[in-house]
Amino acid sequence: MENGGEATKWRFGAANPALEAAGRQSIRSIVSGLFDSLDKSDPRPVAPLGHGDPSAFACFRTAPAAEDAIATAALSGKHNCYSRAAGVEEARSAVAAHLSRELPYDVTAGDVVITAGCNHAIEIMMAVLAAPGANVLLPRPGYPLYESRAALCGLEFRHFDLLPDKAWEVDLDGVEALADENTVAMVIVNPNNPCGCVYSYHHLAKIAETARKLGILVISDEVYDHCAFGSKPFVPMGVFGEIAPVVTMGGISKRWMVPGWRLGWIVATDPCGVLREKKVIQSVIDYRAISVDPVTFVQGALPQIIANTDKAFFENAMDVMRKTAEICYQKLMDIECITCPHKPDGSMFVMVKLDLSSLDGIHDDVDFCSKLAREESVVICPGIGLGMKDWLRITFAVDPSLLEDGLERVKSFCKRHGKTKEVN
Incomplete structure (x- = not known):
């Protein structure tokens, strides 16, 4: 022109x-x-x-009760407005109660931030941790969105190996060798995508001890929570929150078989309050305030989805x-x-x-x-x-x-x- x-x-x-x-x-x-x-x-x-x-x-x-909860919430006229940055209060409370049932302490609504699926939770956590010079430790093989999101926000990432000859357990010696004074977190996925393994209580305890030794937090991606059908039961990483601070990420996409509903969460499973002291959860809420919102009627339906789905x-x-x-x-x-x-x-x-x-x-x-x-x-x-x-x-x-x-x-x-x- x-x-x-x-x-x-x-x-x-x-x-x-x-x-x-x-x-x-x-x-x-x-x-x-x-x-x-x-x-x-x-x-x-x-x-x-x-x-x-x-x-x-x-x-x-998915369960009929979950579909009914969505329809009821959408037709109620109560969920057509914006939600707060941390999410709808009733949804946060429902997630807190849901996770607390398997932890040796109570999670509160204030520990929970609702996200637009677990992928959104990954985006948020990588951005929140991206302080100048910081690095995060990621599993290999692993879900590549962690790398992509870290790279986009300038967060250095380093890979530790999962060991195929040891049922894909974390190479904890490798984790220690990779970490330095700028390492802020390590990521685990349990049950594991892509390997199909479920980590034992003993192995998770060793992960927590390693994180404590290094002074880093554990990001536990549990979007496949309870998708366990072998000899090992699912154990939430938050059980070990008194040893090292744990950020638990999860959602309804896999357990309820509804990935298109895009509803997830970030939760501080950290009874010692280290994440609050370090303002990690506040940073998560601040990021959510400038990011996409999860659909409000799905948030509104969440308490009924969790409560009414038959075992x-x-x-x-x-x-x-x-x-x-x-x-x-x-x-x-x-x-x-x-x-x-x-x-x-x-x-x-x-x-x-x-x-x-x-x-x-x-x-x-x-x-x-x-x-x-x-x-x-x-x-x-x-x-x-x-x-x-x-x-x-x-x-x-x-x-x-x-x-x-x-x-x-x-x-x-x-x-x-x-x-x-x-x-x-």
């Missing part, structure tokens, strides 16, 4: 490199790219084993999850090029290792997943997006028959691309 004979020099449009990098590493972006690789002419149903959204399947539909709903959901986890594990054991180091006993995922030496024409985990999507209409998340090159993350939060069919297609794909064994 010209103005008076001179071309206008527009001054906008320069890309934000940090945002571009974060976008490329997001699970949603990676999995969406694989869906673009699908052969649209394939008549078979797509087997979506790449991301954990069980709500798409009838066997994982049988959770039991039935875990029965199905236990069944699909077993299907997944047994099917994977029958695929030669894939190794599953630990049978999943929690969350909705399992991490497995690719043996590229037994495959012909497959360069890495991304190549494997791209070709699998195109040839078999099966979508699996490559491990590189979770910090583990040549690994795969598979979700079993899928209708059992479709899961079986999808993993049979993975087996066929691996056989078709398998190297021919030499005969002496």
Whole structure:
């Protein structure tokens, strides 16, 4: 465009490199790219084993009491206004009572901040901790949004390893080696996405002792709380809040199978009051005041969602999850090029290792997943997006028959691309 004979020099449009990098590493972006690789002419149903959204399947539909609570709240006319920065008071009180049942002390509404899902909680915590020079310790493999949000707000992150040969426990020696005087927090995810493990009481106690030794807080991502169906029960990290301060993050998306409702929380499970003394919770509220608000009628429905959901709903959901986890594990054991180091006993995922030496024409985990999507209409998340090159993350939060069919297609794909064994 010209103005008076001179071309206008527009001054906008320069890309934000940090945002571009974060976008490329997001699970949603990676999995969406694989869906673009699908052969649209394939008549078979797509087997979506790449991301954990069980709500798409009838066997994982949420509880009627939860749906009724949402409808009642929306139709009441009482929840059409803005909420306070920390959230609707009744919702905060309901979360506090909900968590207190499993802790050796009481959480109050003042310890709770309502968020627009657990992803929003991650955004808030990374921003709150991003003091000049600070660093945070993140698990590998891990949920990449932590890295993306830390990078976007200038918070340095360092990775400690989860150990596949020890049921994906935290490498606590590695945590101590990584930490320095600028380390402010470490993140754990329990039950674990992406590994499918559930941490024992003993291991969580050791995590708390390590955090105390280092003088850092523990951010415990418990969005999969009680999604445990193996021999280890779920233990909230807040049980150890007297040893080290714990910020618990959770929500209704996974346990109630409603990720689209976008309702989560950040809670100070810290009976010694260290987080209040250090103004961490006030900083969380201050950030919420300049951030997105969770939908008010979902907040308004939360007390009834928690109070009225029948115990049988959770039991039935875990029965199905236990069944699909077993299907997944047994099917994977029958695929030669894939190794599953630990049978999943929690969350909705399992991490497995690719043996590229037994495959012909497959360069890495991304190549494997791209070709699998195109040839078999099966979508699996490559491990590189979770910090583990040549690994795969598979979700079993899928209708059992479709899961079986999808993993049979993975087996066929691996056989078709398998190297021919030499005969002496």
